[in-house]
Amino acid sequence: MQTLRNNWVSLFFIPLILLVLTAGIIVYVVNNPGGAMAARALSYSNILRYFREHILLVLTALGLAIAVGIPAGIMLTRPSMRVVGRVMENFVNIGQTVPSLAILALFYINLGFGFKTAVFALWLYSILPVLRNTYAGITSIQPNILEASRGMGMNSLRILYKIELPLALPVIIAGIRTSVVVCVGTATLATFIGAGGLGDLIATGIQVRRNILVFTGAGLSAFLAIFLDHIVGEIEKYFMKSGAYDPLKGL
């Protein structure tokens, strides 16, 4: 009974609170812009456009990152690729240390302004946690479990989707959640290469020295990050319930 209520709360109640808070912020700042200059940026249609642009950036980049990161991560764990995998893992870790703004700037020079460049840079940046966690999740499975499945005559494809992927799922999802949060935050920088998003609000606010614009942009993007993170978390819970195990209980 207790868990049923908890499930219900986390599935509907928390997103609802986040939505109400987000709507509250929007309504509040539109009605109390604190000056004509801020009022011009803070209209309902503007804010919704920023939001739409931001979400589109994040979801496109994230979707591509998952679509490429998970298969690539799996590929690196295959016996023939293990050496490449180790090299790749280090490369990826170093890649993660490059500042996000630098990545944006780098690709802006080569690919020019706009949505596509921003998506590309965000994709590159958010693919890293997904790939690394897929690799780590699969390689950290106890060897005796894999040996047992091989010894019972499962072929490698069956082992992959019956054993390896389900066992690595919590780690892979953790990687996706990291990517979500990083991606929503980094997407605010997309404004500097003309790709719009909530970053527009923040950048404008800095230029015209109106804190309310900065707070609005930052606050909304933070709520978006929490919201998306929560959604992914719920998806994870769904998978765990339908036939996976509780990683906290251990093996």
Place this chain on the structure above:
Amino acid sequence: MITLEHVTKKFPGSKTPAVSDFNLEIKKGEICVLVGPSGCGKTTTMKMINRLYEPSIGNIYVNGQDIMDINPIKLRRGIGYVIQEIGLFPHLTVEENVATVPRELKWPRDKIKKRVEQLLRLVGLDPEIHGKRRPPSLSGGQQQRVGVARAMAADPPVLLMDEPFGAVDPITRGRLQNEFLRLQQHIQKTIVFVTHDIDEAIKMGNKIVAMREGKLVQYATPDELLSTPKDDFVAKLVGRNRSIKRLHLIRAEAALQKSIACANLNDSVNKIKKYIKDNPMNVVFVVDDQKRLQGVISEKDMEKNGALDNPQNAIAADLFTDLANFSHHDSTLNDVLSVMLNYGEGYVAIIDEKERFKGIITLGDILEVVKSNANSA
């Protein structure tokens, strides 16, 4: 059933072969134990049988067929496999774990379900209680049972077991070993069993292969191994106390004193007194109407409750105390002896699987059996 001919396995990058010129023939229905110190190649030898490793030189035949001619996936589905630390799938339920090989073989769903239930019952688990649980919520002993059930799922004629009882505590291990031996009497599989524990080898094996540095040193029955070790290595392996170890080989039944009279729950004090007088240990065992052992009455118990003063009021049910020094009839004399020493009693009561009283074993009985065994060996 399983034949290894001049099998050598050399791993790339190592100078000495892990297994060298290994010859072995295992008969149908036998448990063959490979025993030796770690790194002696026993696990490698076993894994070559289901082609987890492939021999560098030599041939292996299972059921007369060269295993190199069989597709490894097909071969492995026909050989049960129980490994160290069990290797159950933690994300699948017990039922799903056991159903692994039948599912690979694409058995129909209801056949799998029936087989899984049958197997869980066979290894002493209740499908209703344990079937839907996941392995991490089971005890070590239960996990082990699931591991054995999973290996037997598709009824393979051959089982490979790599230290299957290594991960559980000594008490559970002893019980699992006894259970497994009892099971083997029904299923009659050909089993290759790997262990580093010589006691386990002696207890489980019909034949024992003592291995050192990839070579077969001695291939013999447990009794031969204990009475005539081939060289110093085997002698050291079986240890100095090998006469005690031979107790592992003798079942409690061999030393049992069967004609021991028992009291019923409602027997009178006078009757009990007579029983105690006739009994060699000066106690009387109390059984219920189904002959199940309830407890024991000693002379001391008679004094308490004032039973001697009012003999007409007391019956056996009021007087007996619980009995701790008992053992099952299929346990070994070694188990019986340890129970005896643990409780400091001169006898151990023996019961069968339905807790029915079978008789007692005294220290003298054990000596007697060991003596006659030594003469015949």
